[in-house]
Amino acid sequence: MEKRIFNFSAGPCTLPEEVMLEAQEDFYSYKGQGLSVMEMSHRSKTYDEIITSAEKDIRTLLNISDEYEVLFLQGGATLQFSMVPLNLMPPANKADYIVTGAWAKKSVVEAKRVGEVNIAATSADTNFNYIPKEYNLTPDASYVHYTSNNTIFGTEFKSEPEVGNVPLVCDASSNILCRPIDVNKYGLIYAGAQKNMGPAGCALVVVKKSLLERSPEDLHTYMNYNIHAKNASMYNTPATYTIYIMGLVYKWLLKNGGLKAMEEVNEAKAKLLYDAIDNSGGYYKGASAVEDRSLMNVTFNLPSEELEKKFIAEAGAKDFSGLKGHRSVGGVRASIYNAFPTKGVEALVEFMSTFKTNN
Amino acid sequence: MEKRIFNFSAGPCTLPEEVMLEAQEDFYSYKGQGLSVMEMSHRSKTYDEIITSAEKDIRTLLNISDEYEVLFLQGGATLQFSMVPLNLMPPANKADYIVTGAWAKKSVVEAKRVGEVNIAATSADTNFNYIPKEYNLTPDASYVHYTSNNTIFGTEFKSEPEVGNVPLVCDASSNILCRPIDVNKYGLIYAGAQKNMGPAGCALVVVKKSLLERSPEDLHTYMNYNIHAKNASMYNTPATYTIYIMGLVYKWLLKNGGLKAMEEVNEAKAKLLYDAIDNSGGYYKGASAVEDRSLMNVTFNLPSEELEKKFIAEAGAKDFSGLKGHRSVGGVRASIYNAFPTKGVEALVEFMSTFKTNN
Numbered sequence: 238m239e240k241r242i243f244n245f246s247a248g249p250c251t252l253p254e255e256v257m258l259e260a261q262e263d264f265y266s267y268k269g270q271g272l273s274v275m276e277m278s279h280r281s282k283t284y285d286e287i288i289t290s291a292e293k294d295i296r297t298l299l300n301i302s303d304e305y306e307v308l309f310l311q312g313g314a315t316l317q318f319s320m321v322p323l324n325l326m327p328p329a330n331k332a333d334y335i336v337t338g339a340w341a342k343k344s345v346v347e348a349k350r351v352g353e354v355n356i357a358a359t360s361a362d363t364n365f366n367y368i369p370k371e372y373n374l375t376p377d378a379s380y381v382h383y384t385s386n387n388t389i390f391g392t393e394f395k396s397e398p399e400v401g402n403v404p405l406v407c408d409a410s411s412n413i414l415c416r417p418i419d420v421n422k423y424g425l426i427y428a429g430a431q432k433n434m435g436p437a438g439c440a441l442v443v444v445k446k447s448l449l450e451r452s453p454e455d456l457h458t459y460m461n462y463n464i465h466a467k468n469a470s471m472y473n474t475p476a477t478y479t480i481y482i483m484g485l486v487y488k489w490l491l492k493n494g495g496l497k498a499m500e501e502v503n504e505a506k507a508k509l510l511y512d513a514i515d516n517s518g519g520y521y522k523g524a525s526a527v528e529d530r531s532l533m534n535v536t537f538n539l540p541s542e543e544l545e546k547k548f549i550a551e552a553g554a555k556d557f558s559g560l561k562g563h564r565s566v567g568g569v570r571a572s573i574y575n576a577f578p579t580k581g582v583e584a585l586v587e588f589m590s591t592f593k594t595n596n
Numbered sequence: 597m598e599k600r601i602f603n604f605s606a607g608p609c610t611l612p613e614e615v616m617l618e619a620q621e622d623f624y625s626y627k628g629q630g631l632s633v634m635e636m637s638h639r640s641k642t643y644d645e646i647i648t649s650a651e652k653d654i655r656t657l658l659n660i661s662d663e664y665e666v667l668f669l670q671g672g673a674t675l676q677f678s679m680v681p682l683n684l685m686p687p688a689n690k691a692d693y694i695v696t697g698a699w700a701k702k703s704v705v706e707a708k709r710v711g712e713v714n715i716a717a718t719s720a721d722t723n724f725n726y727i728p729k730e731y732n733l734t735p736d737a738s739y740v741h742y743t744s745n746n747t748i749f750g751t752e753f754k755s756e757p758e759v760g761n762v763p764l765v766c767d768a769s770s771n772i773l774c775r776p777i778d779v780n781k782y783g784l785i786y787a788g789a790q791k792n793m794g795p796a797g798c799a800l801v802v803v804k805k806s807l808l809e810r811s812p813e814d815l816h817t818y819m820n821y822n823i824h825a826k827n828a829s830m831y832n833t834p835a836t837y838t839i840y841i842m843g844l845v846y847k848w849l850l851k852n853g854g855l856k857a858m859e860e861v862n863e864a865k866a867k868l869l870y871d872a873i874d875n876s877g878g879y880y881k882g883a884s885a886v887e888d889r890s891l892m893n894v895t896f897n898l899p900s901e902e903l904e905k906k907f908i909a910e911a912g913a914k915d916f917s918g919l920k921g922h923r924s925v926g927g928v929r930a931s932i933y934n935a936f937p938t939k940g941v942e943a944l945v946e947f948m949s950t951f952k953t954n955n
Contacts, residue, residue, distance in 0.1 A: 242630035246637040249836055257632055261623040265616050271601035271915060273616055275795035275841070278605040278918055311670035311797060312818055315832035319816035347816055431833055436634035438670060438797045438835030457678035457706055459671055473674035474790055476797030476835065477608055482634070556630060559637055 243581035245571045246559030247388050247534060248411065248432040253576040256485045275478040284477060288470070291484030298490055301420050301443060306466040308442040309480050314410045314429040316460075317440055318344040321406055321425065322351035324452045324462045326379045333357040333378045335398060338365045338387035339565065340408060348382070357381065364566070365390040367526035372398055379451075380404040380424055386412035388432075389563040391536030391570065392529040397422050404448060412533050413441070414490060415575060416500035424448050432533070433575045435483035438476045490575070499575055506573050506582045507532045513586045520593045524568055538568045545569055548592055557585060602940035604930045605918030606747050606893060607770065607791040612935040615844045634837040643836060647829070650843030657849055660779050660802060665825040667801040668839050673769045673788040675819075676799050677703040680765055680784065681710035683811045683821045685738045692716040692737045694757060697724045697746035698924065699767060707741070716740065723925070724749040726885035731757055738810075739763040739783055745771035747791075748922040750895030750929065751888040756781050763807060771892050772800070773849060774934060775859035783807050791892070792934045794842035797835045849934070858934055865932050865941045866891045872945045879952045883927055897927045904928055907951055916944055 244251040267274050270283060277284045292307050301307060310316070321344070326332050330352030334345050336359035348354045355378065358369035365387060374381060381400040386393040388411040397405060397418075404424025413428040420426065425444040431437035444462055452463040464472050490499060511530060514521040514537050524536035539545045545568060549560050562568035573582055603610040626633050629642060636643045651666050660666060669675070680703070685691055689711030693704050695718035707713045714737065717728035724746060733740060740759040745752040747770040756764060756777075763783025772787040779785065784803040790796035803821055811822035823831050849858060870889060873880040873896050883895035898904045904927060908919050921927035932941055 239625040240628060240630040241625065244631050244635055246635070246640070249635055249637060249833065251631070251635050257624050257635075261620060264620040264623055266598040266600065269599060271599040272603050272610070272917070276603055276605070276608055276610050276616075278608060279796065281605075281918075311672065311835075312675070313670065313832050316671070316818045319818060323816075343817075350814060350816060429833065436835075436837045437638065437833040438838055455709060457682075457709060458702075459675045459678060473672050474608065474788065474796045476670075476795075476838070477790075478795045478837070479797055479835070558631070559640075 242556040242558055243578075243584060244558050245573070245577070245585075247563070247570060247572040248429070248574075249437050250432055250559070250572055250574055251576050252435065252482070253486060253489045254578075256482065256489050260482060260485060274481045277477065279471060279474050279477050287481050287484055288475070291480055291487060294484060294487035294491060295441065298414065298487055298496055299418065299420050299443070304446055305420060306444050306446055306449065308444065308462065308465050309470045309475050309483070310440050310442055310465060311438065311476055313431075313437065313440050314340065314408055314427060315343070317408070317427040317442065318347040319350070320460050320462065321380075321382065321427070322348040323456055323460050325404070325406065325425065325448060326352045327451055327453055329377055329379045331355065331375060331378055333372070333375050333381040333403070335359070335369065335372060335381065335383040336361060337368055337384055337392060338390050340387070340410070341384040344382060344384070344408060366392065366524060368392050368394055368529040372400075374400060374403070376403075378403050380406045382406045382408070384408045386531050386533055388534050388572070389566060390525055391531045391534045392525045393531040393533070395529070404445065412531070414496060414499065415503050415532055417496040430479060430483055435486050436479050439479040439483065441483070486576075502579065503532045503573075503575065506577070506579055507535060509582050509586055510535045510571060510573070513589050517589070517593060521589065524566070533572060533574055535571045535573060536562060536566070536568055542567065544596060547596065551592065552585070552588060555588060557581075557588065601915040601917055602937075602943060603917050604932070604936070604944075606922070606929060606931040607788070607933075608796050609791055609918070609931055609933055610935050611794065611841070612845060612848045613937075615841065615848050619841060619844060633840045636836065638830060638833050638836050646840050646843055647834070650839055650846060653843060653846035653850060654800065657773065657846055657854055658777065658779050658802070663805055664779060665803050665805055665808065667803065667821065667824050668829045668834050668842070669799050669801055669824060670797065670835055672790075672796065672799050673699065673767055673786060674702070676767070676786040676801065677706040678709070679819050679821065680739075680741065680786070681707040682815055682819050684763070684765065684784065684807060685711045686810055686812055688736055688738045690714065690734060690737055692731070692734050692740040692762070694718070694728065694731060694740065694742040695720060696727055696743055696751060697749050699746070699769070700743040703741060703743070703767060725751065725883060727751050727753055727888040731759075733759060733762070735762075737762050739765045741765045741767070743767045745890050745892055747893050747931070748925060749884055750890045750893045751884045752890040752892070754888070763804065771890070773855060773858065774862050774891055776855040789838060789842055793845055795838050798838040798842065800842070845935075861938065862891045862932075862934065865936070865938055866894060868941050868945055869894045869930060869932070872948050876948070876952060880948065883925070892931060892933055894930045894932060895921060895925070895927055901926065903955055906955065910951065911944070911947060914947060916947065
């Protein structure tokens with residue numbers, strides 16, 4: 238077996254070892270067919286089975302009803318920041334945004350190009366280290382947008398904000414599939430693939446069919462959900478190989494007990510780390526409000542920036558990579574997505590203890 | 597060595613065997629670093645080397661000067677159909693389009709959403725089986741757009757249309773890198789990766805820096821060339837693995853003599869097939885005008901649709917895949933991109949001869 242490091246990157250990030258080994262095995266000649274998945278026509282029978290099965294499996298995992306379309310689009314969450322308001326803001330042309338971090342702020346920038354944006358709540362006052370619990374909602378808004386997990390700050394919503402009958406739109410890029418959710422509470426969920434689902438280059442969009450009639454006909458074609466839906470994500474050539482890996486990840490999740498089992502593992506992994514922080518006598522300090530701590534991105538500080546630098550450097554020498562906090566906040570960040578192994582968290586906890594003793 | 601079929605698909609399509617073997621070898625642990633390229637942070641040192649080297653190599657291959665930016669964007673050529681007019685049509689808001697096929701028609705649809713489109717020439721009168729040689733150009737157009745190769749119809753421009761001082765914009769998706777070109781003749785070149793460059797999920801954009809000031813500030817961020825250029829294609833997470841494979845393909849081209857050598861090979865491969873068609877006594881009939889025949893997509897017909905069906909089925913049984921013509925035109929299409937091996941073309945020529953004798 239080849240060497241494998243503990244990759245704490247915030248995304249792109251570690252993918253399930255089994256998935257990587259299977260994809261490598263099938264890379265040059267998929268199931269002995271004599272060509273790679275990335276060389277196949279997206280209209281071929283084999284590729285059709287791959288994308289159809291990816292859709293079927295994500296429907297099973299999230300228990301998505303027939304009232305929803307599942308789309309695989311390019312451009313990541315960033316293009317969704319624009320596609321959401323372009324498609325869903327009309328005709329009222331106003332929407333509520335809950336702003337809990339850098340990505341939410343970016344989504345607001347694009348929404349303002351389309352219509353009126355009401356900031357229903359924000360935690361900008363303390364640099365986004367908590368999740369607001371009260372919202373100033375607009376009753377006739379076209380939708381309410383929120384970001385379920387904040388990769389940079391290490392906070393997450395423990396449940397969906399209550400928004401009444403207004404469609405709820407969620408950027409779930411960094412915690413989709415980390416636990417079961419009730420999709421029926423949402424109008425639309427989108428997520429870049431590169432954290433819990435696969436390589437960069439694809440966004441999953443789950444959208445209520447009844448909302449598709451909002452898409453204006455004069456939208457640029459690639460920006461139009463309705464056109465992508467009518468063409469089953471095949472209006473143009475999709476990111477075929479990326480979707481193939483996403484499908485393998487979905488199969489891996491199903492095989493390992495689905496999202497309920499994943500939630501248990503994720504809670505156990507996060508507890509190991511947060512306990513190490515909380516039991517360090519203040520040497521390690523969690524960066525976010527305790528009740529809003531993310532299961533996916535564990536952010537913390539050391540007594541000084543100098544020690545943080547040393548911590549990250551020494552961890553790197555031990556093949557713990559990607560621990561540096563986002564350049565906008567500093568500190569340490571351990572991203573422990575679904576595919577990140579428990580033994581890696583245990584190893585980090587041990588390292589933290591040793592580092593504290595020595596420093 | 598595992599089995600490898602002859603894959604005549606129009607795209608996604610066959611990639612260089614050497615590239616596929618190297619990528620498979622490095623799939624699970626890139627150069628022994630303990631993680632896959634698809635698991636690396638796009639901000640990591642290793643990935644920075646990968647994308648920087650891909651850009652450097654495409655600059656060498658196409659001899660791209662410092663007056664041009666090189667971008668790797670998601671959304672394929674389809675998103676470029678919109679981004680080109682959104683960024684380059686202002687302030688005059690009119691552009692000339694040369695319409696030589698289905699993709700050019702689609703690019704016109706998006707351009708019309710932005711401004712006035714003048715169809716400078718079209719070969720729609722004979723279902724796009726030739727390339728018009730005369731153009732009705734608008735002197736104050738923002739740009740002239742053309743499609744250098746028409747995948748569906750099997751025609752291509754043998755040289756750039758003469759457009760004077762108006763910036764020339766080219767959709768080169770299906771023949772980029774098939775021969776040397778003079779980039780200085782262009783304002784912008786774009787190409788989906790999935791024919792001559794790599795997997796689906798990325799478009800290469802080469803754009804003259806002086807044109808970037810046209811990008812309106814109120815454009816949606818992902819649609820703005822200027823923002824992508826300022827961020828060296830890293831405004832958001834790019835399609836990291838796709839770009840890695842593109843880089844390997846560029847290295848393979850450089851190692852094999854660059855585009856001049858590729859042109860010789862491509863001309864020899866195409867000649868083998870066109871000669872087989874022309875010397876068949878009319879049994880095989882080329883679908884496009886002789887002087888406009890594509891080096892990449894060789895389209896032809898048999899005496900009847902029934903024989904075409906039989907031809908494709910028998911070829912399929914011999915592991916020649918992807919020979920069916922596009923659903924909109926029928927017939928046979930052999931796509932023989934850069935990576936398609938000469939021995940595959942020879943095998944098809946032999947099969948054509950046997951099939952003719954037997955039928």
